[in-house]
Amino acid sequence: MRLLGAELVESREILPGQFIQALHAPHLATGSRAGQFVHVRTGDLSGLVLRRPFSINTADPSSGTVTVHFRTVGRGTEWLTRLRPGDPVDVLGPLGRPFEVDARSRHLLLIAGGLGIAGVRMLVDEAIRDGRQVTLLFGAASARDVYPSSLLPDEVEYVVATDDGSLGHGGYVTELVPQYEAWADQGFACGPAPMLAALSRLAATRRQRLGVAKLGRKRGAGRPDQPGSAAARRKAFLQVSMEQNMGCAVGACLGCVVMGASGTPLRVCREGPVFAAEELDWEAGW
Amino acid sequence: MRARRRVVTLRETRPAAPRRPTIARRTASAPASGVERVPIAGPPVIRADTPVDLSIELGRGLVLPNPVLVASGTFGYGVEYGEVVEVERLGGICCKGTTLRPRIGNVTPRVTETPGGMLNSIGLQNPGVDAVVDRYTATWAGWRVPVIVNVAGESVSDYVEVVSRLDGVPGVAGIELNISCPNVGKGGMQFAIDADAAGSVTAAVRRMTDLPLLVKLSPNVADVRPIARAIADAGADALTAVNTLSGIAVAPSRTRPLLGNVYGGVSGPAIKPIALRVVYEVAQVVDIPIVGIGGVTELADVLDFLAVGAVAVQVGTAIFADPTLPVRLVDELTGACRARGLDSHRPLIGTALPRRTGASSAKGAEYRP
Numbered sequence: 001m002r003l004l005g006a007e008l009v010e011s012r013e014i015l016p017g018q019f020i021q022a023l024h025a026p027h028l029a030t031g032s033r034a035g036q037f038v039h040v041r042t043g044d045l046s047g048l049v050l051r052r053p054f055s056i057n058t059a060d061p062s063s064g065t066v067t068v069h070f071r072t073v074g075r076g077t078e079w080l081t082r083l084r085p086g087d088p089v090d091v092l093g094p095l096g097r098p099f100e101v102d103a104r105s106r107h108l109l110l111i112a113g114g115l116g117i118a119g120v121r122m123l124v125d126e127a128i129r130d131g132r133q134v135t136l137l138f139g140a141a142s143a144r145d146v147y148p149s150s151l152l153p154d155e156v157e158y159v160v161a162t163d164d165g166s167l168g169h170g171g172y173v174t175e176l177v178p179q180y181e182a183w184a185d186q187g188f189a190c191g192p193a194p195m196l197a198a199l200s201r202l203a204a205t206r207r208q209r210l211g212v213a214k215l216g217r218k219r220g221a222g223r224p225d226q227p228g229s230a231a232a233r234r235k236a237f238l239q240v241s242m243e244q245n246m247g248c249a250v251g252a253c254l255g256c257v258v259m260g261a262s263g264t265p266l267r268v269c270r271e272g273p274v275f276a277a278e279e280l281d282w283e284a285g286w
Numbered sequence: 287m288r289a290r291r292r293v294v295t296l297r298e299t300r301p302a303a304p305r306r307p308t309i310a311r312r313t314a315s316a317p318a319s320g321v322e323r324v325p326i327a328g329p330p331v332i333r334a335d336t337p338v339d340l341s342i343e344l345g346r347g348l349v350l351p352n353p354v355l356v357a358s359g360t361f362g363y364g365v366e367y368g369e370v371v372e373v374e375r376l377g378g379i380c381c382k383g384t385t386l387r388p389r390i391g392n393v394t395p396r397v398t399e400t401p402g403g404m405l406n407s408i409g410l411q412n413p414g415v416d417a418v419v420d421r422y423t424a425t426w427a428g429w430r431v432p433v434i435v436n437v438a439g440e441s442v443s444d445y446v447e448v449v450s451r452l453d454g455v456p457g458v459a460g461i462e463l464n465i466s467c468p469n470v471g472k473g474g475m476q477f478a479i480d481a482d483a484a485g486s487v488t489a490a491v492r493r494m495t496d497l498p499l500l501v502k503l504s505p506n507v508a509d510v511r512p513i514a515r516a517i518a519d520a521g522a523d524a525l526t527a528v529n530t531l532s533g534i535a536v537a538p539s540r541t542r543p544l545l546g547n548v549y550g551g552v553s554g555p556a557i558k559p560i561a562l563r564v565v566y567e568v569a570q571v572v573d574i575p576i577v578g579i580g581g582v583t584e585l586a587d588v589l590d591f592l593a594v595g596a597v598a599v600q601v602g603t604a605i606f607a608d609p610t611l612p613v614r615l616v617d618e619l620t621g622a623c624r625a626r627g628l629d630s631h632r633p634l635i636g637t638a639l640p641r642r643t644g645a646s647s648a649k650g651a652e653y654r655p
């Protein structure tokens with residue numbers, strides 16, 4: 001984690017109201033992993049007093065750039081869209097804990113709902129670089145909001161669901177999951193809370209339903225891993241990237257918690273944003 | 287009696303700071319108004335490398351190396367920002383509110399931005415005093431920056447018990463009582479809005495400990511002065527002002543309030559005028575030191591709080607946007623003192639207070655349009 005003076009390289013509206021911005025920040029480009037995020041300062045202190053958290057969408061060490069992907073939802077994101085190439089951007093990062101892929105996992109199932117694509121996008125690149133097979137299930141309200149396939153590497157199998165049936169499967173993206181469950185060694189998801197809750201219910205019953213063995217003998221056996229530990233995530237079938245309103249993004253203010261399975265709130269910015277699905281209490285409602 | 291750790295001033299070459307801050311009076315040659323108060327009688331004699339002593343005593347031997355602290359709840363336990371902040375250059379750290387038993391806090395959402403500030407309803411999530419002592423005090427004891435433990439409770443005995451477990455622990459430099467908590471014994475009425483309750487909790491804690499005792503005022507009261515007086519009379523060493531203002535936000539759907547807890551506390555630049563008013567009023571009715579809190583985002587804010595009688599300030603919300611701000615303010619305050627030919631910030635304290643403190647407070651201070 002560092003405070004970085006980044007520079008805006010490019011800003012592109014990829015979908016109506018959705019932007020991808022490239023920032024020159026070599027420390028982030030080389031030092032971050034899929035699932036981590038940055039906390040970006042917007043505007044001046046008297047007006048906008050909080051930074052905005054964004055998943056690191058992609059990282060390119062050769063050019064020293066990272067990208068973030070966001071929708072304009074308020075004054076902070078609108079302020080960002082007014083930046084021009086060359087403008088300085090104050091970035092705190094990389095923050096939070098990344099996705100952990102088990103070394104033995106060959107087939108990765110990624111599930112993204114809407115802007116949740118930004119949370120798993122970098123994992124696509126990492127997994128393909130490491131020679132794994134990736135299927136990305138993407139859900140949106142309608143064809144208008146579907147992430148352009150041109151922004152994804154060719155190697156990924158990209159399957160789309162839209163609520164109104166205007167493109168791909170008509171219905172929720174979670175309805176596609178059963179077809180891939182047996183194939184997948186691990187799943188990684190980011191999106192609206194109800195989607196993640198539905199996926200966690202699927203993951204919890206997966207072994208019984210499919211009758212599949214766990215990867216390796218020791219997996220899941222013995223003492224439970226510490227919440228937030230890399231091992232807890234690596235052993236999980238499903239890892240989720242959570243979102244929450246944030247203040248500090250470094251673990252100091254306790255503004256960003258989600259309820260952990262053990263009854264202790266966990267900080268999205270510190271123990272997360274990536275959690276093993278079973279580390280969280282999906283019934284608590286927060 | 288257990289041996290008590292004392293925080294010692296860093297600058298042994300100077301006499302210790304006075305227990306009561308000397309309130310600078312206007313002289314005939316000083317400008318009557320305006321923010322820049324550069325003495326015009328004679329040019330500054332302080333050279334660029336002349337040391338400026340920013341240390342300030344809050345009472346019972348608690349000497350802050352400089353008057354810029356970080357506010358409770360915005361800086362965790364001092365360790366979270368890691369290398370991003372040079373914690374040892376801060377004037378002091380007020381840690382997250384600490385209670386007797388662990389608390390899981392309020393339902394989310396807990397924070398949101400508001401015009402010129404933010405709302406929070408963390409609900410005092412903390413691991414409990416014993417865990418705080420276990421996990422953090424050894425680290426604090428190795429720091430030269432004093433760590434003041436912010437203490438919260440639901441009854442007088444809660445407060446006393448928490449403080450008794452902090453008393454004598456190396457690394458604990460002082461106590462800041464957060465009395466903006468519902469008093470279960472008094473039907474949930476906050477200690478902070480009732481002079482009797484505020485006085486009795488202060489007195490009870492005072493009997494328990496010789497640690498430097500700060501009490502944090504709430505701005506959510508009609509008149510803060512009787513409360514401040516009761517706390518001072520009960521033996522507090524210093525006052526900190528202010529805590530957050532009660533407020534709400536509405537969810538984008540407009541079908542419910544936004545925060546999970548409905549109510550939250552407003553902080554940030556939006557509350558600075560209110561915080562200044564509270565310090566201004568309290569400074570005229572007590573003679574213990576006051577630490578100003580509320581919306582500090584730049585040097586001018588520090589100077590404003592000093593001018594209305596604060597001896598030091600705490601920075602809270604602004605840390606989230608700019609974690610390096612508090613340390614930078616220390617440097618900027620040093621520069622501001624040099625520019626005014628001062629070797630300490632003490633002459634800047636109280637310059638905007640009415641000439642005769644106390645008696646003249648009836649004019650203006652009472653006027654609430």
Ligand SMILES: Cc1cc2nc3c(=O)[nH]c(=O)nc-3n(C[C@H](O)[C@H](O)[C@H](O)COP(=O)(O)O)c2cc1C
Nearest residue numbers: 357358359383406464528529553554580581602603
């Ligand atoms: C997220 C957050 C948590 C806070 N938690 C506490 C707390 O535990 N105890 C306390 O006395 N004050 C707490 N406060 C209040 C601050 O210490 C401070 O009094 C207030 O924010 C005003 O200062 P500011 O405008 O510089 O933020 C909290 C404030 C914020 C923003």
Ligand code: FES
Nearest residue numbers: 247249251254269
């Ligand atoms: S945002 Fe402050 S603890 Fe996570």
